Amino acid sequence: MACRTGGECQSGCYKEEEENGTNEAVKVVSSRDDDDDVNRNKIDKHLCIKCKCNQPISITNPTAAAAAAFSDASRFCIDCFRNNLFGKFRFAITSNAMISPSDKVLVAFSGGPSSRVAIEFVREIQHKAQKNFDASRDRSLAVFGIGVAFINESDAHTETSHELDEAIEEMKLIVSNLDPPKKNFHVASLGSLWSSDSKYRLKELVNAVNDVTGREDLLLQLRMLSLQKIALENGYNKLLLGSCTSRLACHVLTATVKGKGYSLAADIQYVDARWEVPVLLPLRDCLTQELNLLCCLDSLKTVEVFERKPSGINGLVTSFVKLLQEENPSRESTIVRTAGKLIPFQFNMIPDSDDCNGILSSERRQKKYNQKFDESLPPDSFCAICNSPLDKSDNDLADSKTIEGMCCFSCQFEILPQDTSSMEQFYSLLPNPIAAKTKHGGYDNQRWLREQIQDCLLSDDENGV
Incomplete structure (x- = not known):
């Protein structure tokens, strides 16, 4: 209450009231700002952190594989999540000059999510190239071709399954439903590598390897040789695999344990041209969990093919990396990035073509992205x-x-x-x-x-x- 004495009051009563009034006003404004921040945070939590427009990913009944990546991907909307993965794929293709208009690319299809996404992404790149080709007047730039291959490994094992034939038919249906131009589907068995007595010699060779890890590694090489054989016989000049970060992380550790450190740098690059048909790994920067989730979101059909779980050193490392990934989702990427600092070999780039434009384009990309190779003798x-x-x-x-x-x-x-x-x-x-x-x-x-x-x-x- 203010005093009624004349003159200037020295008690400070008015000053106290004014300060109290000011403090109350500040409190009101501050509370309003806090409410706005809370409301803004509530709104942001219900929007994609990238585009700030669409709702984040929401899955009612995710599969076990898709649920593993859902916690991290739930911050993005479906479009941003997909564009992020496709951007990694496209950047790997363009920065390493993997595909040119005159190429015929063979995509290895195992039926799983990784190879299924690889087929979808390379189909999308071809579809855009086809639209540009149709819209151009001179149509001087050709559109690269695509083929799909599956390797039947049942000859290497004693048991055979009728379900495998059904799985192959489902794969054929998936490939036939892709956008035109037509994609040929090739099926070959491991026994096709032999000219005669293929089943007998294959089983005898596998049984002759006593080490469990060595047996798995041998089958892996036979699979690669079979894919190379399909590519050479059908005129393909590039072989695209669905190997992703998760698989390469396991390979980094298994190769180190097996004493293959010298060749490790050659195995984890985007391009591997030591083979007669160069091998491409455009999904190197994508996690298995992300690819599983994308298949669930885009309803990309996968095919369950009977596949043995890795054993021996391969099985131990796979379990170990899976445990690391559960504790920290960035572990697999860290392993691959660390190994990626190794200097690649000279064959870890697309060989120069006869097309001068292709050579200049490839050189510009390598200079732009500071790609360094071992310039010493191979x-x-x-x-x-x-x-x-x-x-x-x-x-x-x-x-x-x-x-x-x-x-x-x-x-x-x-x-x-x-x-x-x-x-x-x-x-x-x-x-x-x-x-x-x-x-x-x-x-x-x-x-x-x-x-x-x-x-x-x-x-x-x-x-x-």
Whole structure:
């Protein structure tokens, strides 16, 4: 209450009332700001954190695989989540000059989410290229072709399943329902690598490997050789795999444990051209959980094919990485990024084509994204079984005229028989592509090296004679 005395009041009563009034006003304004922040946060929580427009992902009955990625993806709307994954795929394609208009790309399809998303994304790129081709007047730029391949591994096991035939039919239906132009679907068995007695020799070869891990690794190489065979016989010049971050993270650890550290840099790059048909890995930066969720959101049909769980070293590492990923969702990406700092080999890039525009475009991309490769001479040779590059120091210690000397230490220990008396029998069971390597020795690698230095060699009329 204010005093009624005349003159200036020295008690400070008015001042106290004014300060109280000011404080109350500040409190009211502050409370309003707090309410606005709370309301804004409530609104933001119900919108995509990227576009700030659409509702975040919501799944009523997610599958177990999709639910694993739902917690992190629930911050995005469906469009932003999908665009993020497709952006990684497209960036890998463009920055590494993986696909040119004149290419024919063979996509390996296992029936699972990773390879299914790979088919969908490469189809989308082709669809956009086809629209541009149809809209152009001169139609000078061709549209690359796509094929899909499935490798039947039932010949390597004793049991066969009628469900496998049904799964193959479902895969055919998936491929046939893709947008035009038509995508051919190829099916081949592991036994196709042999010219005769394929089932017998395949089973005998697998049974001749005593180590469980070595047996799985051998089947993996036979699968790659089968895909290469399909590509070569049908005119494909690129082979696209659905290997993603999760699988490559496991490979980084298993290769380290198996003593394949020298060749590790070659296996985890976007491009691997040591094979006759270069191998592409455009999903290298995508997690399995994300791909599973995308299949659920976009209703991309997958096919369950009977597949054995990894065992031995492969099984232990897979379980270990899965546990790490459950504790920290970024563990798999960290493993691959760390291994990605290794300097790749010269064959970890698309070989130069005869098209000058293609060469210039490829060089510009490599310069733009600071891609660095080992400029030293390529490895003297590759392992006859797993095709890993061999260190020259390892070759100097081995006899290159024997099959043992033409294999890496890992294959010598895991796959080759330890009893030397069984080596001849084992050699007779090898499929044609591997047997040809061991027969001709390092001839192919010497020819490849000669092609690399062809410009520096003197011709017959320039030898000074």
